[in-house]
Amino acid sequence: MDDLKQKYLGQIAEADDESALESIRLAAVGKKGEVALKMRELGKMTPEERQTAGPALNALKDEINSALAAKKAALADAALDARLREEWLDVTLPARSTRQGTIHPISQVSEEVTAIFAEMGFSVAEGPRIDTDWYNFDALNIPGHHPARAEMDTFYMHRAEGDNRPPHVLRTHTSPVQIRSMEKMGAPLRIICPGGVYRADYDQTHTPMFHQVEGLAIDKDISMAHLKWVLEEFVKAYFEVDGVDLRFRASHFPFTEPSAEVDIRCSWEGGTLKIGEGDDWLEILGSGMVHPKVLAAGGIDPDAWQGFAFGMGIDRIAMLKYGVPDLRAFFDSDLRWLRHYGFASLDQPNLHGGLSR
């Protein structure tokens, strides 16, 4: 029996392919194999002989079967290894291309601004781009002869012959949305209104269309000190700095009183803007307490309510934050610009994850 074992285990070890292994299996443990023949001889044995020979033969059969299985696996492994050795790819070849889409900086910054003001309870209001001169001017305390009208470089819509209404305008600021929101929602009120606005001006730093965000808060006891805090918080959050100095300078807008231009402390070193440090001041927005006439125009009792309003350029703060040099390029749709200054689709700004990467 030991001879048999030595013989077959030796053959199995030497086998070098699956067919050889199969021949060995048939010769050893197949139905007519040597081990099977031995098994048949068990019947002729005495019960005592059978008791030792039976288990020994079974053990031999098991051992040969395991050796066969192990050898089969080893041969398969070796065959796979041999095949894989041949399967070589130049993995430095470029991958299949996928398009990378981008979000325009104006959309991205609008969402950033919205995220910050939403945290302070401001919702987002919208209004038409073409508006009446009443909403754009009169309701905002800019009567027909007011020099501010001429200074605004207003685009007017064409009037058909016989239509004697004053021509509609392309809104020169987002402020008409203040009036529409007051009419619709009344007081108290906290809104921001981002959107496109128009002035007939086109040079290095002006485009005939640009984007503003307007803010308005109306309540019983809102003061300019609240305005200052809101803007401080906004600037810190937007520019992602720990602290920032804001300077309020007296100014004039027909729709606010008192009015202030707001500057932020900054430095320009080597052409790079740093917010919150240095000795320079950068004008970023106009603001003030809503003029009583404006409240009244929006249907809100100026003796009972007061509030603040502010407005700033979305394109401008986008340029400042992300270092975009030329306003005109925002509207040129140059693929190189869109890719360079655009944002990934999943870079949705929020306050828990941060506004920018």
Next chain:
Amino acid sequence: MKFTLSWLKDHLDTTATLDEILYALTDLGLEVEGVEDRGARLRDFTIGYVKSAEKHPDADRLRVCQVETDEGVKQIICGAPNAREGITVVVAKPGVYVPGIDTTIGVGKIRGIESFGMMASEREMELSDEHDGIIELDTGEVGQSFVDWLAEHDPAKVDPVIEIAITPNRPDALGVRGIARDLAARGLGKLKKRDVDAVEGTFDCPVSVTIDGDTLEQCPVFYGRVIRGVKNGPSPKWLQDHLRAIGLRPISFLVDVTNFFTYDRNRPLHVFDADKIAGNALRVHRAKGGETLVGLDEKEYTFEEGMTLISDADGVESIGGVMGGMASGCTEETTNVFLEAAYFDPVRTAYTGRALKINSDARYRFERGIDPAWTPYGIEHATRMILDHAGGEASEVIVAGKIPNTDRAYKLDAARVRSLVGMDIPESEQRQTLTSLGFILEGNMAHVPSWRPDVQGEADLVEEVARIASLTKLQGTPLPRLVDGVPKPVLSPAQRREAIGRRTCAALGYNECVSYTFIDQASAALFGGGEDTTLLENPISSDMSHMRPALLPGLLQAASRNQARGFADLALFEVGPAFHGGEPGEQHMLITGLLVGRTGPKDVHGATRAVDVFDVKADAEVVLAAMGAPARVQILRGAREWWHPGRHGMICLGPKKVLGVFGEVHPRVLDAMDVKGPAMAFTLWPEEIPMPRKAGATRPALDISDLQAVERDFAFVVDAKVEALTLVNAAMGADKALIEDVRIFDEFIGGSLGEGKKSLALTVRLQPVSQTLKDADIEAVSAKVVDKVTKATGGVLRG
């Protein structure tokens, strides 16, 4: 508004430095736009004395000078003809910047001899154009700063010029005195008294003035007088210096006087040559329309009805509040002058000025509002200045109309500063501020000075107090939350939908564009726009004349520009308004995507291909699904004419409810817009997607079967124009309970099928719900599928 520091100091007694004044101006709301401090850049020039000057051994025209300076004797080579021994000069030592030649002086050798500096001419220091030689001073100590010497002997040369921006509410600051008043109120000095005694007339005014009854609103008052026997000519140096410093050209003394008071007191005046007033009578009246006048700017103007004109017996001589006429103006020869000080209504002046397109200093001031109460003083100040310099004899003053009453008063509520601005300012200080600005307080009532037309209510008093106290002192106060706890979401469903649509487009690989919302008429017309209702009255160019009817033209223009730059494969999108009319609200939100070229650059895998309709269909479906559109839609044809007639589809919920269109852009449109096609596009109307009925965030329970699904494939031969969706819908209808899904997986056209035929192959997926399907069940459903499809299409099962 420009003025010089010394001009300001004519009105303000102050020890404040230039920097303190500049800071205060900006902080007060008189924003400093620029300062030209000519003294500052000459600070390093010092006075020297030429001890000796000898001819340069190697150059005839050069002198080797030994110059005494604050740093000892320096050798300086000089080529000026007047360089000689014994003169007092201005020296720039090495290291000093010389503005006129834009050079910093160094130590150098000139023809082999060292030179340690330079002696300067006026032009080299940009003091004048004088360059005939170096400056020779009559006085001056060696080593003394030249700027100090100038300040003492020729102050105009180093007088800083300040330019400030004036907001429309502050006409009073269009006069130097108004600026001085603000600074005095801030505590930067005292306002000087600058009154003059009235000049007694010695004869009756030979020119009469009348204002028509219907014109008194637009010209309520007119003061005038004749000064006879004057000698006109160049102005005295101080007056010329004042005007030149702020960029005005001195013309002649009489004209310069009017310009001076325009800037000094915001009091425009006009001078007529009295001998040219026909009939010795002036009449202020409303234009009938059609009158003409050649103005002082030598241009002819034609008037519209209602404009304020001043005429004599011969016709119009002057446009009230805007500009005088050429014919009756003063010249060097004028000896008898008629001086006008009037008040013109701001609104009327603004309209007239705008209509005539005249931007004069007078219009600028009258339309913002001058001080009507100062009219009689203005004429006296000007008379005094004329008599003092040009001599002559003044007539009595004649007055037509009367000074409009500007008296009004508002209650000063001291607590209002706290409640509106959030600053604590004691009442006494508030009263002091208002008083120093010229308000007169009677108890709690503050009477507004006649030069502040902008103050129209209590809030204005608060503004004045806060402005003078300085808003920089304002401390922020936290704005209380509207509700305690976690803030509620603020976006409307439509706003969220727009944001999701935008980000999904970007996720699909499109680059977002923001285009101008106005385009040229031809492009607008290609997309159903370009009508007069969307026409701009005053576009900045014909490329931007009409509000866009769609986003596609802007994207196609962008594609054309990018193609010209060498980018052929483009995926662009835009989210924004398009305009279907010119009334407010006649705009609608669109999302448009555009694919041009290939799906990507040529690659080694051969995986890219030309973009096609099914790319944009897929993208449109993904974006619509992201925005919450229902999955079951109809695809209809018949969209607008800028789509390829056979290669587009409208994604609809019924024939009137179009959620979007996808397809190939019409080749003729591409050609017109200079885009190398083909181009695929989709346009979606997010506002058309029905808003879901909000039933909370809970989803319905997931109902899935453990029983195995079975798939069976069928192929049908149908007419080539039969739409796949017809087959799918028919098959779906064969057994609504059992059939879970039907997918088209193959299309084969022509070939052995013959002309006009095609084969469509579809997989039907059966999902049993109660028991495993037996062969007989499957056979029964299959038969129904074949039956339904053949009935719906007229096709046959492919053998």
